[in-house]
Amino acid sequence: xxxxxxxxxxxxxxxxxxxxxxxxxxxxxxxxxxxxxxxxxxxxxxxxxxxxxxxxxxxxxxxxxxxxxxxxxxxxxxxxxxxxxxxxxxxxxxxxxxxxxxxxxxxxxxxxxxxxxxxxxxxxxxxxxxxxxxxxxxxxxxxxxxxxxxxxxxxxxxxxxxxxxxxxxxxxxxxxxxxxxxxxxxxxxxxxxxxxxxxxxxxxxxxxxxxxxxxxxxxxxxxxxxxxxxxxxxxxxxxxxxxxxxxxxxxxxxxxxxxxxxxxxxxxxxxxxxxxxxxxxxxxxxxxxxxxxxxxxxxxxxxxxxxxxxxxxxxxxxxxxxxxxxxxxxxxxxxxxxxxxxxxxxxxxxxxxxxxxxxxxxxxxxxxxxxxxxxxxxxxxxxxxxxxxxxxxxxxxxxxxxxxxxxxxxxxxxxxxxxxxxxxxxxxxxxxxxxxxxxxxxxxxxxxxxxxxxxxxxxxxxxxxxxxxxxxxxxxxxxxxxxxxxx
Amino acid sequence: xxxxxxxxxxxxxxxxxxxxxxxxxxxxxxxxxxxxxxxxxxxxxxxxxxxxxxxxxxxxxxxxxxxxxxxxxxxxxxxxxxxxxxxxxxxxxxxxxxxxxxxxxxxxxxxxxxxxxxxxxxxxxxxxxxxxxxxxxxxxxxxxxxxxxxxxxxxxxxxxxxxxxxxxxxxxxxxxxxxxxxxxxxxxxxxxxxxxxxxxxxxxxxxxxxxxxxxxxxxxxxxxxxxxxxxxxxxxxxxxxxxxxxxxxxxxxxxxxxxxxxxxxxxxxxxxxxxxxxxxxxxxxxxxxxxxxxxxxxxxxxxxxxxxxxx
Numbered sequence: 001x002x003x004x005x006x007x008x009x010x011x012x013x014x015x016x017x018x019x020x021x022x023x024x025x026x027x028x029x030x031x032x033x034x035x036x037x038x039x040x041x042x043x044x045x046x047x048x049x050x051x052x053x054x055x056x057x058x059x060x061x062x063x064x065x066x067x068x069x070x071x072x073x074x075x076x077x078x079x080x081x082x083x084x085x086x087x088x089x090x091x092x093x094x095x096x097x098x099x100x101x102x103x104x105x106x107x108x109x110x111x112x113x114x115x116x117x118x119x120x121x122x123x124x125x126x127x128x129x130x131x132x133x134x135x136x137x138x139x140x141x142x143x144x145x146x147x148x149x150x151x152x153x154x155x156x157x158x159x160x161x162x163x164x165x166x167x168x169x170x171x172x173x174x175x176x177x178x179x180x181x182x183x184x185x186x187x188x189x190x191x192x193x194x195x196x197x198x199x200x201x202x203x204x205x206x207x208x209x210x211x212x213x214x215x216x217x218x219x220x221x222x223x224x225x226x227x228x229x230x231x232x233x234x235x236x237x238x239x240x241x242x243x244x245x246x247x248x249x250x251x252x253x254x255x256x257x258x259x260x261x262x263x264x265x266x267x268x269x270x271x272x273x274x275x276x277x278x279x280x281x282x283x284x285x286x287x288x289x290x291x292x293x294x295x296x297x298x299x300x301x302x303x304x305x306x307x308x309x310x311x312x313x314x315x316x317x318x319x320x321x322x323x324x325x326x327x328x329x330x331x332x333x334x335x336x337x338x339x340x341x342x343x344x345x346x347x348x349x350x351x352x353x354x355x356x357x358x359x360x361x362x363x364x365x366x367x368x369x370x371x372x373x374x375x376x377x378x379x380x381x382x383x384x385x386x387x388x389x390x391x392x393x394x395x396x397x398x399x400x401x402x403x404x405x406x407x408x409x410x411x412x413x414x415x416x417x418x419x420x421x422x423x424x425x426x427x428x429x430x431x432x433x434x435x436x437x438x439x440x441x442x443x444x445x446x447x448x449x450x451x452x453x454x455x456x457x458x459x460x461x462x463x464x465x466x467x468x469x470x471x472x473x474x475x476x477x478x479x480x481x482x483x484x485x486x487x
Numbered sequence: 488x489x490x491x492x493x494x495x496x497x498x499x500x501x502x503x504x505x506x507x508x509x510x511x512x513x514x515x516x517x518x519x520x521x522x523x524x525x526x527x528x529x530x531x532x533x534x535x536x537x538x539x540x541x542x543x544x545x546x547x548x549x550x551x552x553x554x555x556x557x558x559x560x561x562x563x564x565x566x567x568x569x570x571x572x573x574x575x576x577x578x579x580x581x582x583x584x585x586x587x588x589x590x591x592x593x594x595x596x597x598x599x600x601x602x603x604x605x606x607x608x609x610x611x612x613x614x615x616x617x618x619x620x621x622x623x624x625x626x627x628x629x630x631x632x633x634x635x636x637x638x639x640x641x642x643x644x645x646x647x648x649x650x651x652x653x654x655x656x657x658x659x660x661x662x663x664x665x666x667x668x669x670x671x672x673x674x675x676x677x678x679x680x681x682x683x684x685x686x687x688x689x690x691x692x693x694x695x696x697x698x699x700x701x702x703x704x705x706x707x708x709x710x711x712x713x714x715x716x717x718x719x720x721x722x723x724x725x726x727x728x729x730x731x732x733x734x735x736x737x738x739x740x741x742x743x744x745x746x747x748x749x750x751x752x753x754x755x756x757x758x759x760x761x762x763x764x765x766x767x768x769x770x771x772x773x774x775x776x777x778x779x780x781x782x783x784x785x786x787x788x789x790x791x792x793x794x795x796x797x798x
Contacts, residue, residue: 098672112666316588
C-alpha cells in the first residue's frame with residue numbers, strides 16, 4: 001500500500017527529549033498526498049512535540065526527516081518546513097493581538113508586500129474565511145486582540161490555508177476546534193475533507209474522537225512518545241480507538257496495591273464542588289486518603305486545587321485546614337532559584353522555628369537535613385544552590401518542603417512532570433507512608449498509572465466532575481471514556 | 488461601539504485632545520504666544536524631544552526600554568559640537584558607528600536574553616563617559632548647517648511644526664503602514680508567532696535598535712542646532728521625558744502597541760506643559776511635580792477609556 005512516490009514528508013526514528021523526559025522515543029511517520037491523518041493519544045503522548053518537529057519549530061535529537069522522497073534534510077527547521085509547503089495551526093493561539101486580521105495574514109505570507117499590500121492581504125484572508133467559515137462576520141481591519149477567542153481561532157485557521165506562491169501541501173491542525181462551537185467546527189471539518197479531496201494533506205489532532213473518525217482516512221495512536229497503533233479510519237470505531245489509546249497501561253494494570261481499598265467512614269474533612277452553578281458532582285475528601293484528580297489537562301483540575309488552597313468554593317467540612325501545595329511547574333511556581341536547597345525546603349516551616357522574631361538556624365538546618373535523608377535528595381551539601389540539582393531532585397526538595405511543614409492536607413498539581421521514573425517510585429512510596437500516618441493528599445495527575453496510587457479518583461471535564469471512581473473501580477477505559485466527550 | 492464613543496477611536500484621539508486643551512489654555516493665559524515668534528519660543532525644544540521619543544518608541548515596539556537614550560543624545564551633541572564641525576568625515580564615521588553599536592545592543596539583548604533596562608542603563612554610563620572624554624567642559628560649536636536648519640524661517644508657522652508633522656508622518660508610514668513595519672510591530676505583539684512564520688527576531692531587534700540609534704542622533708544634532716554648543720549632561724532628562732512622551736502618545740510598554748504620531752504629539756505636550764506651568768507662575772521648584780500631575784491626569788483618562796472598552 002505505501003506508494004513511495006506520493007509521500008509529502010517522512011520521519012524516520014525521530015527522538016526528542018527535554019531533560020530526563022523522552023517526549024518522542026523513535027517515531028516513524030509518513031504523510032501522503034491527499035490524506036487526512038488523525039493523531040490521537042492521551043496527554044503527554046508526544047503529539048504536540050511531533051507537530052512542532054514537523055513545523056520546524058523544534059529540532060529532533062536524532063532521526064531523519066525527508067521531503068518528497070528526497071534525501072533526508074539536514075537541520076530541518078522553520079524555513080525548510082515553509083519551503084515544503086507545510087503550515088501549522090498550533091494549539092495555543094499564535095496571532096499578534098496588536099495587529100489587524102489583514103496584518104496578521106501578511107506576517108504569514110512574506111510575498112504580500114509593496115504598493116497596496118494591505119488590500120491584497122485583506123482579500124486573501126477574507127476569501128479564505130468566506131470559503132471555510134461562511135457567515136463568519138469578521139472584518140479584515142479588526143484588531144485580533146478585540147476579537148472573541150472563537151473568531152481568533154477562525155482567523156488563525158483560515159490564515160494557515162492562505163498561500164500566495166508556494167503551494168500548500170500539508171496543513172497541521174492541533175486541536176483546532178477547542179474553542180469553536182459545533183456548527184463552526186463542522187464547517188472546518190467539511191473544508192478539511194474538501195481540501196484533502198483536492199490533493200492537499202492534513203493532520204488533525206483532536207480530543208473529540210468523533211471529529212477524527214468522521215474526517216480522517218488514517219489514524220495513528222500515540223502513547224509515551226511512540227506510535228502504538230496505526231490503521232485506516234474505517235477499521236476503527238469509537239470503542240476500539242479508546243481501547244487502542246489505553247492498551248499498554250491495561251496490561252500493566254494488575255498492580256500490587258490495587259486490592260485494598262480504604263473504607264470511607266465518619267465525615268469528610270472537605271467537600272468541594274468545582275462548578276457550583278451546574279448541579280455538579282461533589283468531591284469528598286476523607287482524612288488519610290490519597291484523592292486523585294484525573295482528566296485531560298486544563299479541564300479545571302489546577303483551578304480546583306488553587307481554590308481549595310485559597311479556601312474558596314467549599315461546600316462543607318471544616319474550614320482552614322493547614323495545607324501545603326506542591327507546584328507542578330516548578331520553575332515558575334515552585335523553587336526560589338537564587339536560594340540554597342536547605343532554604344528552599346524550610347521556607348514553608350519558618351513559623352515553627354522563629355524565636356524572638358528571628359529564625360533559629362540550627363532548627364532550620366535540622367529540618368532540611370532530616371528530609372534530605374528521608375526523601376533522598378542527592379547532593380553533597382544542602383547549602384548548594386537549588387539549581388545545582390537535577391529536575392527530579394528539585395522536585396524532591398519541593399515535596400520535602402510540603403511534607404516537612406505541619407500541613408495536614410497536601411495538594412499536588414501534577415508534580416511529577418518531567419521527573420524520572422526512579423524518583424517517581426521513591427516519592428510514591430513516601431506518599432503512601434505519609435497517608436498511612438494520617439495525612440491527606442489531593443493529587444492532580446495527567447499520568448494514568450499514577451492514579452493507581454490513589455484511593456479515590458475524580459475525573460474532570462470542562463471544569464466539572466464527570467466520574468467518581470474508587471480504586472478497584474479504576475480502569476483506564478473508564479477514565480478515558482469520562483475524559484473524552486460524553487460517550 | 489460605533490461613532491464617536493468608540494473607545495479605540497477615543498484612545499487614539501486622546502493625545503491630540505490633550506495637546507489641544509493645553510494649547511487653548513496657554514493661548515488663553517498668554518495671548519501673545521499666538522504669533523510666529525510666540526509659537527517658535529514655545530515649541531523651540533520640542534523637536535529634539537520628539538526625536539528622542541521616537542527613538543524610545545522604536546525600542547518599546549519590541550517590548551524593551553532604553554534607559555540610555557538621554558546620555559546617548561548628550562554624547563551625540565558633544566560629537567556634533569566637536570568632530571562633526573572640525574573634521575566632518577570622522578564625525579560622520581563616529582555617528583555611523585553609534586548606529587552600529589545600537590544594532591549590536593539589540594543583537595546582544597536578543598541573543599543572550601538579557602533585560603534591556605540593565606544593558607541600556609549600563610550603556611548610559613558608557614555614553615556619558617565618552618561624552619566627557621570628547622568634551623570635558625561645556626562648549627564646542629554646532630556645525631553651521633545644523634544651526635541653519637534649526638533656525639530656518641519657514642512661512643506661516645515655525646520650522647519645528649513642519650518638521651514634527653513630516654517626521655510623524657514618515658515614521659507612521661514606515662511602522663504602521665508598510666508591509667515590513669507590520670512584522671516589526673508583530674514582534675512586539677507575539678514574538679513566537681512571528682518567529683514561527685519564518686522571520687528572524689534577531690534582525691527585527693537589530694533593526695529597531697538601529698532605528699532608535701538613528702533617531703537619537705537626529706535628536707542630538709537638532710539639540711545643538713538650537714543651543715549652538717554642547718555639554719555632556721545636556722540631555723540627561725530626555726530618558727524619562729522620552730518614555731513619558733511615548734506612553735502619553737498612546738504607546739504601551741509591552742505588546743507592540745505604539746503610535747508614532749501620538750509619540751510626537753506626546754513629546755510636544757510635555758514641552759508645552761513646562762511653559763504652561765511657567766505661565767501659571769508656578770515656581771520651578773514645583774514644576775517637575777506639576778508636570779508629573781499632568782501626566783497622571785492624561786494616563787488616568789486612558790485607563791478610564793480602557794475600562795469602557797472592557798465593558
